[in-house]
Amino acid sequence: MSTSTATAFKLPDIGEGIHEGEIVQWLVQPGQWVNEDQPLVEVMTDKVTAEIPSPLSGLLVEAHGKPGEVVKVGAVIAVIDPNGAAQTATSIEPPAEAPATLKPVGIAPLTTPAPVAQNPATVQPTPKGVLAAPATRKLARELGVDLTTITGTGSHGRITPDDVRTATSVTAYAPSAPQMSCGLSPYAEPAEPASSAAQAPVVLPPVTQPPLQGDLTVPLVGIRKKIAEHLVHSKHTAPHFGYVDEVDMTALVRLRASLKADAAAVGVKLTYLPFIIQAVVKALKQFPMLNASLNDVAGTITYKSAYNIGVATATDAGLIVPVIANTDQFSLLQLAQRITELSEKARLNKLSPADLQGGTFTLTSIGSIGGLFGLPIINHPEVGILGINKIQERPVVRDGQVVVRHMMYFSLSCDHRVVDGADAAKFLNQVIHLLEHPGRLML
Numbered sequence: 500m501s502t503s504t505a506t507a508f509k510l511p512d513i514g515e516g517i518h519e520g521e522i523v524q525w526l527v528q529p530g531q532w533v534n535e536d537q538p539l540v541e542v543m544t545d546k547v548t549a550e551i552p553s554p555l556s557g558l559l560v561e562a563h564g565k566p567g568e569v570v571k572v573g574a575v576i577a578v579i580d581p582n583g584a585a586q587t588a589t590s591i592e593p594p595a596e597a598p599a600t601l602k603p604v605g606i607a608p609l610t611t612p613a614p615v616a617q618n619p620a621t622v623q624p625t626p627k628g629v630l631a632a633p634a635t636r637k638l639a640r641e642l643g644v645d646l647t648t649i650t651g652t653g654s655h656g657r658i659t660p661d662d663v664r665t666a667t668s669v670t671a672y673a674p675s676a677p678q679m680s681c682g683l684s685p686y687a688e689p690a691e692p693a694s695s696a697a698q699a700p701v702v703l704p705p706v707t708q709p710p711l712q713g714d715l716t717v718p719l720v721g722i723r724k725k726i727a728e729h730l731v732h733s734k735h736t737a738p739h740f741g742y743v744d745e746v747d748m749t750a751l752v753r754l755r756a757s758l759k760a761d762a763a764a765v766g767v768k769l770t771y772l773p774f775i776i777q778a779v780v781k782a783l784k785q786f787p788m789l790n791a792s793l794n795d796v797a798g799t800i801t802y803k804s805a806y807n808i809g810v811a812t813a814t815d816a817g818l819i820v821p822v823i824a825n826t827d828q829f830s831l832l833q834l835a836q837r838i839t840e841l842s843e844k845a846r847l848n849k850l851s852p853a854d855l856q857g858g859t860f861t862l863t864s865i866g867s868i869g870g871l872f873g874l875p876i877i878n879h880p881e882v883g884i885l886g887i888n889k890i891q892e893r894p895v896v897r898d899g900q901v902v903v904r905h906m907m908y909f910s911l912s913c914d915h916r917v918v919d920g921a922d923a924a925k926f927l928n929q930v931i932h933l934l935e936h937p938g939r940l941m942l
Contacts, residue, residue: 505580520544522564558583567720639663660815722817733879737914741874742923746931748905773834778933780806786926789883809858812845822858872908882917886910
């Protein structure tokens, strides 16, 4: 096949400050026809996982980069020949009885012999073949599951991560069992109130137990690898300290209950999170050292004029932090709507790089899952992160009397190079004061 008409496709600039990306999976295989703007390859960066569309219609001649390989922006990742199929259509015809079989999502080795070109008149443009989100496809690839063999239980037959895991469970303990990885649950809102030595001369090898039957080992790749790198850098760079206090949410529980119907009437789901974000932003304005970033190389602290609040969100692909930019300019309902929009985009793996950039302070919540509190890791180069925990009815003393109140713990982690303990305590005291007197949020 002549390649005189073939076009080299380079990895485009996916977003500001992004210089490279990791190949997650090829959505079209060499030898298959691809249409212009059809998703060609899934690429993950430090900021987002994105489907890169084809710049033109044609035969995919070459695909450069195996899953897990990192490629630079501007590097050639594919060669597409718009006339490839037409040049060989007279000598090589596909079977007349049926169009070419669509391949399941999976990566063919790049050393495969030159593929047979197919006639676009008789071959369907290569779709993904099944209805499944990119994160589900990635999970299936890691588990070695053929998505075309699964009947989806989601909306309109969409294959869900649970469908993939169910398909794996039957063979999980077979001698040739595929490798597995575990996904995470979607972002958790606070729960509704519920009743009641490197220099040592001798280095000993680590003590390990040989793998047992049923043990599953997977490579640390993809977004899980990025999360690991980011968190290790944060813990090794920023001297963390934690501060925990409790807040009486009783007044806010009542206020939210009184506003839920009005919010629903205009199509907005009103949770506790918008109230908490508003209180955090007001407190950050009084304590700017928590709305800052530290440049380790330059040795400078930047106190941010914008209030861009990140909300740590657990997805099937891993933990990501969508950012609500200029949060102080939102009304309560606008803030609630924006949270819903970002959560939905995160669930569908549709976040853009802009949705993940520019954060100045982060919130993280495991309230609906359980536990009293945890000390979160700072989203470096930010200097503070606030953990939101479950709301629970429990007895407390008020004016010498034991009463039942809706109580919740806040857990704050800060970078001690920028934030002193006293400032962290004062900041959290202000957040608590505003939430215990939620009418003041409107002032």
